[in-house]
Amino acid sequence: MINQNEEESLDPQDWKSMRALGHRMVDDMLSYLENARTGGGWRPMPEAAKARLRTALPKTAEGAERAYNDFLETVLPYPLGNIHPRFWGWVIGTGTPLGALSEMLIGTMNSNVPGGEHSAVYVERQVLDWCKEMVGFPSNASGLLVTGCSIANLIGLTVARNVKAGFDVAQEGLSNAPRKPTFYGSVEMHSSLKKAVETIGIGRESLRLIPVDSKFEIELSALKSAIASDKANGFRPCGIIGNAGTVNTGAIDPLDKLADLCEEENLWFHIDGAFGALAMLSPQLRPLLKGMERADSLAFDLHKWMYMNYAAGCILIRDGNSHHRSFSTSGTYLARSPRGVAGDQPWLSEYGLDLSRNAKGIKIWMSLKEHGVDKYGRIIQQNVDQAQYLGSLVKARNELELMAPIALNVVCLRFVNSALSDAELNVINAEALSDVQEAGIAVPSGTVLNGKYTIRVAITNHRSRRDDFDVFLAKFVEFAQARVPVASAA
Ligand SMILES: *Cc1c(COP(=O)(O)O)cnc(C)c1O
Secondary structure (H helix, E strand, O other): OOOHHHOOOOOOOOHHHHHHHHHHHHHHHHHHHHOHHHHOOOOOOOHHHHHHHOOOOOOOOOOHHHHHHHHHHHHOOOOOOOOOOOEOOOOOOOOOHHHHHHHHHHHHHOOOOOOOOOHHHHHHHHHHHHHHHHHOOOOOOEEEEEOOHHHHHHHHHHHHHHHHOOOOHHHHOHHHOOOOEEEEEEOOOOHHHHHHHHHOOOOHHHEEEEOEOOOOOEOHHHHHHHHHHHHHOOOEEEEEEEEEOOOOOOOEOOHHHHHHHHHHHOOEEEEEOOOHHHHHHOOOOHHHHOOHHHOOEEEEEOOOOOOOOOOOEEEEEOOHHHHHHHHOOOOHHHOOOOOOOOOOOOOHHHHOOOOOOOOOHHHHHHHHHHHOHHHHHHHHHHHHHHHHHHHHHHHOOOOEEEOOOOOOOEEEEEEOOOOOOHHHHHHHHHHHHHHHHHOOOOEOEEEEEOOEEEEEEEOOOOOOOHHHHHHHHHHHHHHHHHOOOHHHOO
């Protein structure tokens, strides 16, 4: 017989010291967030710090205190920096203190949420209903919380393919396709949509990339001729992907017109609204998204423009049956029963790829209760106002140029100097961007628009203040000017 005193668990032997450590962690983390402006920014990680992280697999106990101290010394000081008020790179959210604490609640319950009869399932269903209401989707649509918009796009396009391919793709596979399925969207679409199309076997070739106009919105006439030509050549057009806020410039495609076209051509209408869909929360911005409510599937994130802690995205699908049919393949070990823990039906796992899922609904539920949806709308509007403010600063200076219209919360700009070529300006802008980042001033990111290197300031940050943009711009110009060759500096 096993001596019960020799059996082990991973719980602490000394709850009192674990409790003390926990309190210390909460205090340390709240102080860290309270001082995000002074301590939470990106800085280059020294080689010595990286070297300290390369250690052998721990074979014996180092203990919780020691693990936490190592975290404080080697991990916490070198963050991505997106909690800082001047982080505007790519499209990255900031998180909140209650969001961080909610992660502890989620981790404590540690509920697995493929489905079943327990609170986290009901929280997720409630959160999905709130999401539908926030973005103007009908309450009988289906949905799922996912890690992010990449997975949300993948799920949306999978259902689109299954519904519109004209045969049973899930059963027979694409090699049996009588006609090759095609999808359409603008050249400005996010890379996750290209990955999704590769993953579901459509192939990048069959994702028709349509040119954009001077506002970076899809060209409808080019789109229509691409569809017509594919039909004439034996392809099977399946769906159109609309952008509600492109990653490069924040452009919004003419969603209403895309919805009309999908209706005329019997195509699926998928919208990637990763951050832009949340502009719905501001009454002033809402009209920009007209037509979004007509989508068959809508993908968006809560960790970007709802400022929630990573990772939280959402897919909504108008026709819940087609959504369920696409992912409900199950196994006997998942046998349902009318009552008990497995009682509730259908399971959430029947709407996506993950079986084991964390209870991310809880942090969204907590955050919406904490602030109320109106406040999110005000801060989203505040970010858009800040983008307009930054735009006005750029327009007021000869040595700066706006590279795209400011459709939402993304400002694209570059340093210019008439004595220099575009090639020279590309180098100076890229270098000055790295300079501002490495000096710990601000973190915008870079892109290329119309062949020109461009600085992108994407504002999904509830901590930014107007003067943060003054500080960034002054320093950026200073760094860029310092890189102008003396002969051209006049
Ligand atoms: C960020 C982004 C995505 C991908 O979302 P993740 O949450 O990073 O997976 C897709 N589309 C757009 C427009 C984005 O900005």
